[in-house]
Amino acid sequence: MNKLLTFGLLILLISCTSGNKSSIPCYAWLGGPGKATDSELKAEFKDLRKKGIDGLMYSAGRDPEVYSRIAKIAKEEGLEFHAWIPTLTQNNNPDMKPEWFAINGIGESTYDKPTFGAGHYHFVCPNRPEVCDYLEQMYSRIADIPEVDGIHLDFIRFPDVILAKGLWKKYGLVMDREFPQFDYCYCDKCVADFKAKTGIDIKAVQDPSQVEEWKQFRYDLVTSLVNRLALMVHSKNKKINAAVFPGPNSIAKKIVRQEWDKWDIDAFYPMNYNDFYLEGTKWIGDMCREGVTTINNSKPIYSGLFICPEPEKKAGDPDPENHGLLPGELEEAIKQSMENGAAGICLFTPERMTAEDWTIFKKAIHTSYVKQ
Numbered sequence: 424m425n426k427l428l429t430f431g432l433l434i435l436l437i438s439c440t441s442g443n444k445s446s447i448p449c450y451a452w453l454g455g456p457g458k459a460t461d462s463e464l465k466a467e468f469k470d471l472r473k474k475g476i477d478g479l480m481y482s483a484g485r486d487p488e489v490y491s492r493i494a495k496i497a498k499e500e501g502l503e504f505h506a507w508i509p510t511l512t513q514n515n516n517p518d519m520k521p522e523w524f525a526i527n528g529i530g531e532s533t534y535d536k537p538t539f540g541a542g543h544y545h546f547v548c549p550n551r552p553e554v555c556d557y558l559e560q561m562y563s564r565i566a567d568i569p570e571v572d573g574i575h576l577d578f579i580r581f582p583d584v585i586l587a588k589g590l591w592k593k594y595g596l597v598m599d600r601e602f603p604q605f606d607y608c609y610c611d612k613c614v615a616d617f618k619a620k621t622g623i624d625i626k627a628v629q630d631p632s633q634v635e636e637w638k639q640f641r642y643d644l645v646t647s648l649v650n651r652l653a654l655m656v657h658s659k660n661k662k663i664n665a666a667v668f669p670g671p672n673s674i675a676k677k678i679v680r681q682e683w684d685k686w687d688i689d690a691f692y693p694m695n696y697n698d699f700y701l702e703g704t705k706w707i708g709d710m711c712r713e714g715v716t717t718i719n720n721s722k723p724i725y726s727g728l729f730i731c732p733e734p735e736k737k738a739g740d741p742d743p744e745n746h747g748l749l750p751g752e753l754e755e756a757i758k759q760s761m762e763n764g765a766a767g768i769c770l771f772t773p774e775r776m777t778a779e780d781w782t783i784f785k786k787a788i789h790t791s792y793v794k795q
């Protein structure tokens with residue numbers, strides 16, 4: 424009798440566990456809170472939880488008090504909460520000194536000349552100790568908030584030395600190779616440190632894009648900042664993860680100098696935004712496969728999906744920022760991700776999801792996809 428009871432309990436336990444597992448882990452990038460009240464945030468988070476979102480990568484500036492307020496509400500609604508704060512872009516931040524900003528190959532600073540003229544492209548130099556100290560302290564204050572589960576790094580990279588192909592038309596560029604005006608960082612410290620390390624005066628080199636050590640020097644600058652932040656966050660028993668470019672080898676390293684397979688963080692959220700690369704859903708699977716293979720499946724990879732906000736207008740809209748996955752592609756994008764080794768997915772953004780998207784999403788996240 425006792426044995427039967429134990430057996431019954433065991434079966435119950437197995438079925439409960441597998442019941443949980445049948446839902447794909449889903450995160451969402453979300454910004455706020457704007458003027459939303461606590462009860463409005465509560466309603467928003469409750470709704471997302473019901474729709475199948477397990478955790479938020481939430482962007483709300485840099486103020487710990489704001490994160491504390493929002494994280495508390497998110498936790499009450501059963502959501503994981505990661506503070507999503509850009510790392511090497513510090514726009515409108517009065518704490519940043521002009522000399523901390525990155526300098527391109529023709530001597531221009533992103534302080535007053537943001538790359539591509541884009542307002543959110545004021546990049547700081549990851550080789551400046553003051554920048555790294557500032558970032559460590561800023562993230563440390565956020566990681567200290569009890570309800571915050573983790574720190575989510577973004578713009579943890581150099582400016583795009585080569586833009587994704589789908590963005591060329593928007594900026595009127597053909598970026599078939601590296602051009603000096605988009606290549607960073609040539610500040611005095613970077614140039615001097617590289618010379619001291621390798622003996623090469625990079626400013627005297629005709630085509631710096633051919634110097635492998637110069638590339639590696641900059642991969643290492645980003646990696647060392649990430650690993651320093653990881654050490655600090657882990658010392659507080661919190662998680663740290665990052666939004667990364669797809670790859671790492673085929674894209675992230677080449678266009679934004681992210682050698683993310685060397686980063687000591689807990690999870691990766693590659694922005695597998697297929698429309699930016701003029702690719703379809705199969706490519707999303709290829710990118711997931713490359714990521715998990717490169718890191719030997721040692722950490723979870725959540726496949727970042729870019730959702731089209733107004734599907735009926737996509738064909739006629741020239742701005743790639745308004746493109747993204749159509750409802751008819753969403754299921755295939757999730758399937759491709761999961762069959763190619765992703766641990767789950769991350770939506771950019773829930774606000775862009777249509778009612779049709781949510782119906783398809785709900786069904787897809789309860790499907791058991793088998794890793795191929």
Ligand SMILES: [Zn+2]
Pocket residue numbers: 525526548549550551608609610611612613
């Ligand atoms: Zn520099």
